[in-house]
Amino acid sequence: MKVVDFSKTNSILNQYVSEIRNVEVQNDRLRFRRNIERIGEIMAYEMSKEFTYSVKNIRTPLGIAPVSTPDNQLVISTILRAGLPFHQGFLSYFDGAENAFVSAYRKYKDTLKFDIHIEYIASPRIDDKTLIITDPMLATGSSMELSYQAMLTKGHPAEIHVASIIASQQAIEHIKNIFPEDKTIIWCAAIDPEINEHSYIVPGLGDAGDLAYGEKE
Numbered sequence: 001m002k003v004v005d006f007s008k009t010n011s012i013l014n015q016y017v018s019e020i021r022n023v024e025v026q027n028d029r030l031r032f033r034r035n036i037e038r039i040g041e042i043m044a045y046e047m048s049k050e051f052t053y054s055v056k057n058i059r060t061p062l063g064i065a066p067v068s069t070p071d072n073q074l075v076i077s078t079i080l081r082a083g084l085p086f087h088q089g090f091l092s093y094f095d096g097a098e099n100a101f102v103s104a105y106r107k108y109k110d111t112l113k114f115d116i117h118i119e120y121i122a123s124p125r126i127d128d129k130t131l132i133i134t135d136p137m138l139a140t141g142s143s144m145e146l147s148y149q150a151m152l153t154k155g156h157p158a159e160i161h162v163a164s165i166i167a168s169q170q171a172i173e174h175i176k177n178i179f180p181e182d183k184t185i186i187w188c189a190a191i192d193p194e195i196n197e198h199s200y201i202v203p204g205l206g207d208a209g210d211l212a213y214g215e216k217e
């Protein structure tokens with residue numbers, strides 16, 4: 001399975017990743033959300049190079065211009081809450097896409113143990129379409145796994161792009177095991193080496209949902 005890790009390339013995207021990680025900067029919620037959105041925009045642009053294109057003859061006021069544009073029917077699917085600004089970044093570039101939203105949250109049994117609960121899904125049919133599942137954080141990969149299973153109740157996509165910002169190495173291995181090898185690409189801004197006993201990515205950035213929208217009770 002192809003894994004694209006943007007941290008291996010020097011680009012301005014790394015500046016935005018450094019700001020969402022940085023304890024001195026990340027508490028500015030507006031900047032935090034906007035940086036996530038900007039990373040989504042850049043990732044969308046790079047992802048678009050994998051799409052299928054055909055030439056359309058576009059009528060201008062002065063003649064006909066052949067332009068190669070994408071033919072994929074896109075569905076951008078996002079895992080609430082932290083996925084929302086990331087989703088907006090993708091949607092800014094793929095403005096013709098359909099959209100899906102899945103709720104997934106950790107329901108704690110004690111300080112360390114939790115189950116992932118999916119309680120909400122709003123999605124179009126996804127049969128034969130290009131499914132982009134976005135979530136900025138892939139720690140254990142369980143939220144992504146259960147959200148993908150929920151999306152499969154809406155059909156079977158032709159191809160899948162799993163987009164995240166910070167993924168643990170463990171989550172990358174997990175995604176490789178559960179998504180179809182021949183039609184999935186994983187995109188991430190960085191791959192971090194470990195997760196801690198609370199299943200948080202280390203060094204990671206902390207709690208993306210809280211940083212974007214505030215703490216929940």
Ligand SMILES: O=P(O)(O)OC[C@H]1O[C@H](OP(=O)(O)OP(=O)(O)O)[C@H](O)[C@@H]1O
Binds near residue numbers: 082136144171209210
């Ligand atoms: O790979 P996992 O171990 O499942 O962890 C990653 C999940 O954790 C975060 O969401 P969280 O559960 O904190 O919800 P929130 O966005 O509402 O804060 C993140 O956005 C992922 O969905």
Ligand SMILES: O=c1cc[nH]c(=O)[nH]1
Binds near residue numbers: 199200
């Ligand atoms: O490191 C992590 C793990 C789960 N959710 C987050 O927001 N961060």
Ligand SMILES: [Mg+2]
Binds near residue numbers: 207208209
């Ligand atoms: Mg959270």
